Amino acid sequence: MMLPNIHIKRNKFLLLCCLLLPVITASGDExxxxxxxxxxxxxxxxxxxxxxxxxxxxxxxxxxxxxxxxxxxxxxxxxxxxxxxxxxxxxxxxxxxxxxxxxxVILAPIFQHSSQVVAVSGKSDIYEPCNLEGKSLMLSGDGEASILAMFRSQEITDIRIVPHSWDIMDLVNGKVDAMSVYLTGEVYTLRRLKLPFRILRPENYGIDFYGDVLxxxxxxxxxxxxxxxxxxxxxxxxxxxxxxxxxxxxxxxxxxxxxxxxxxxxxxxxxxxxxxxxxxxxxxxxxxxxxxxxxxxxxxxxxxxxxxxxxxxxxxxxxxKLSHTQRTAIFLLLTALLALFLFFVLSRFFTATLWREMEHKVGRQNELDTFIKFCLLTNTELPQTVHRRVIDNLQIIDNIIPVAESVTQKNSHHENRKNIEHIDLCSYLHDLVSLTDRNFNEEESRTIVNVPRFPVIVPIELAVPIGLITVELHTNALKHTSAKEGKIRITLKQEENEICTLSVGDRGAGMDEKLFHHKRTKTTGLPLIQLLTKQIGGSLEVSSRNGTSITLRFPLRKQKEKTIGIRS
The missing domain is CATH 3.40.190.10 (Periplasmic binding protein-like II)
Incomplete structure (x- = not known):
């Protein structure tokens, strides 16, 4: 496994990034x-x-x-x-x-229009800038160029400028004829006091300048x-x-x-x-x-x-233009990004290597399925001694493989190679039972197989897991019953809506039904049966009255959303 090397290289790149990051951000701390x-x-x-x-x-x-x-x-x-x-x-x-x-240097205008205007008393005869000729105007002396531009544009030169007192009551009490005010400030005061006033606004006379400027x-x-x-x-x-x-x-x-x-x-x-x-x-x-x-x-x-x-x-x-400090910061940032990119590429490379190794091991199940199909298509002789249960590393029970030769021979007399993907489940079960009995050295078979008189044709992908379940249940019955306790019965029935039931029963001491449904068991047989049942879209029922009877219900056709067989 490459995992330790991946961690070492990953840590090196993370260390490089951690070293570069403080350099990039150091200038922003203060x-x-x-x-x-x-x-x-x-x-x-x-x-x-x-x-x-x-x-x-x-x-x-x-x-x-x-x-x-x-x-x-x-x-x-x-x-x-x-x-x-x-x-x-x-x-x-x-x-x-x-x-x-x-x-x-001007940075930006904050106000698109000036808030500075000239206020006059509503009781006066001043209605436009020219009416202020020869009258008094209170200005602050700074920031009022737009007001002065308004008067110059109207060719008004005879105005007496008075220093600003910033007291609006000077206008109300008639101490001055006009006063520069802000639309955002003094105008509110005049309205709140409900005093009569008029406004002379520069933009109404062609002087529409920016207001506050940064x-x-x-x-x-x-x-x-x-x-x-x-x-x-x-x-x-x-x-x-x-x-x-x-x-x-x-x-x-x-x-x-x-x-x-x-x-x-x-x-x-x-x-x-x-x-x-x-x-x-x-x-x-x-x-x-x-x-x-x-x-x-x-x-x-x-x-x-x-x-x-x-x-x-x-x-x-x-x-x-970028300053030297900015260019240095950008260079360091690009260096860090490059390091992160290389880290990402190498991580993907080593991760892909790990996944290939895992897929190679996991793929052994697919190879087994393919091998069984290949044997059926090519009529290859298989050793009848290969008959055991699932062991570690994703290997499933191989005890069905010896039946392949028998099934192939039977199909070759009735169908051409195009139909070899389907087999008769009735004949298939008879062969499995006979093989299991021989492996237990049974001189006389203790198993009775009841199947329909007509063929029950199923895809090979469905036959394999059904065979695995049958072998497990049959083997378990042979182990836990004796010849004195009677026969073991295996029954296959085809119901309506393409549903089949397969039951395996014996007259033994029986088993605890709760143990059968418990997720954690010390044996591998029950979890295997439950997994295969789930994968073919079936269900299991167990009864411990007068011995043990386990019934499997399953559809005859492979369901699209299920995966038949064992997958990791």
């Missing part, structure tokens, strides 16, 4: 810390980041993300350019900042494009999760990020953000190069860019 500068305090506007942290999208890519809240004094672009933060959120103002010489520094994008790529991918996955699980995200924002406003406002914000992101229309982070070029051209035509901006330089390319 998380790389990155900092993200948000535009404002924690709210649903940044739910994608929260989801990516909570669902371990960052951790799976080797990143540990720190989120930094924003306030009116913090400029996200300055934080990223100065490397105090690695990533940030801003608006399309980033194009203006790039024209001013700030080395930033960006990083040019230095980081150049030095570690792989890190940037991993961060971007995890963030967008986080947004996909957040949009599909809004209620769970709102609970997370309240419990973990200290959100103090009402749940109703948070739910309003989440619905507005779904609209601004184009949920159900485009995937989070969808970016169009032609749309970015249009935004650049719009800013340039309105005189808002101090110098030209090259779109190829400002947009991050998500397919950077």
């Amino acid at each position: 998380l790389r810390k990155v900092r993200v500068q948000l535009k404002w305090t924690h709210q649903f506007q940044f739910a994608g980041f929260y989801a990516a942290i909570d669902q371990c999208y960052y951790a799976k890519r080797g990143l540990k993300v720190e989120l930094r809240e924003g306030n009116p004094e913090i400029r996200p672009t300055n934080e990223v350019v100065s490397r105090r933060a690695d990533f940030g959120i801003n608006t399309t103002d980033l194009i203006v900042h790039r024209a001013l010489g700030k080395p930033i 960006f990083t520094s040019e230095a980081l994008a150049t030095e570690d494009a792989d890190l940037v790529n991993r961060f971007l991918t995890a963030t967008l996955e986080g947004w996909q999760y957040a949009l599909k699980n809004k209620e769970a995200m709102m609970d997370l924002i309240i419990e973990k990020y200290g959100y103090h406003d009402s749940l109703e406002r948070l739910r309003y914000e989440s619905d507005m953000i779904s609209t601004l992101m184009g949920e159900g229309i485009v995937r989070p982070g969808h970016s169009s190069t032609s749309r970015w070029q249009h935004i650049i051209d719009t800013y340039d035509s309105l005189g808002m860019l101090s110098r030209p901006v090259d779109i190829k330089q400002i947009l991050f390319q998500r397919s950077p």
Whole structure:
């Protein structure tokens, strides 16, 4: 047997794979810390980041993300350019900042439309941008380039800019004529207070720009494009999760990020953000190069860019060249896969060798069946001394083989060789009984055989197991009865529906019926009889009244779902 060698070679390959795996994964054990500068305090506007942290999208890519809240004094672009933060959120103002010489790179737009609008009192006479000529407008001074572009496109130049107080009541009380607000925030407050107001939206005047935009520094994008790529991918996955699980995200924002406003406002914000992101229309982070070029051209035509901006330089390319570390990791991974492949091939080879050896031993039963058929077809003389029971290693009882010559001779007088596959069961049983009696040195036969007067023709595949069962039952009766106890009767009957019964009875002491049906016995005879009976689709009945009588019921035709004979 080859089994020990297989185990040795298998262990060698498993050891090789175990040695290579830590090398491949070693670089991912320590998380790389990155900092993200948000535009404002924690709210649903940044739910994608929260989801990516909570669902371990960052951790799976080797990143540990720190989120930094924003306030009116913090400029996200300055934080990223100065490397105090690695990533940030801003608006399309980033194009203006790039024209001013700030080395930033745009990664992806989060909002497909801007949430920044201009709010005016519903009691005022302001209905469109031109009505603000000569009036006051409250702006924050950062992230509002789309609003300024709206006024420039309408050729409005006489507007008095007032620093933003972030108090919506300044608009309500008339301290200012107009105020920049967010559709996701201050608009909700105005509606909740049921105050009259109107909205001037830039996209209604041809300024439909992206809203929140994720960006990083040019230095980081150049030095570690792989890190940037991993961060971007995890963030967008986080947004996909957040949009599909809004209620769970709102609970997370309240419990973990200290959100103090009402749940109703948070739910309003989440619905507005779904609209601004184009949920159900485009995937989070969808970016169009032609749309970015249009935004650049719009800013340039309105005189808002101090110098030209090259779109190829400002947009991050998500397919950077592989770094040396990545190439090394891929090489090691391919090596491990090759080792696994060789292990699989060798395992299949040695396993196939084992199976061939086993099939050779198991196939001896098939060879015996074929040998019996061959003898019947060629009229070969067989030694009549071969008559014994089944022994180890799948050898069945050979005591039927001596009958083959007799059966062949009988068939040769009545049928041609084309019909030799079928024999008369009546004659077959007579020959078997006579042979068994001679092997027991019986001077006078103690066995009476009762068979129908007409031939009972059965296939050879069915005759062989019936003969085995008959020999076992007959031998057992001869062993356990004496001549004084009377004759042994073997009776064959053909019933309706092509069913036959074969009974073997004696007048001996009888046997325990429970022992006959018990699965575990010390002898091989009973298990053999039960196995052969099952294989020919038959059934057994035993009676111990006035001796022992065992009856076998079986169909005359071979059943398709059964296998006649012994198979391993």
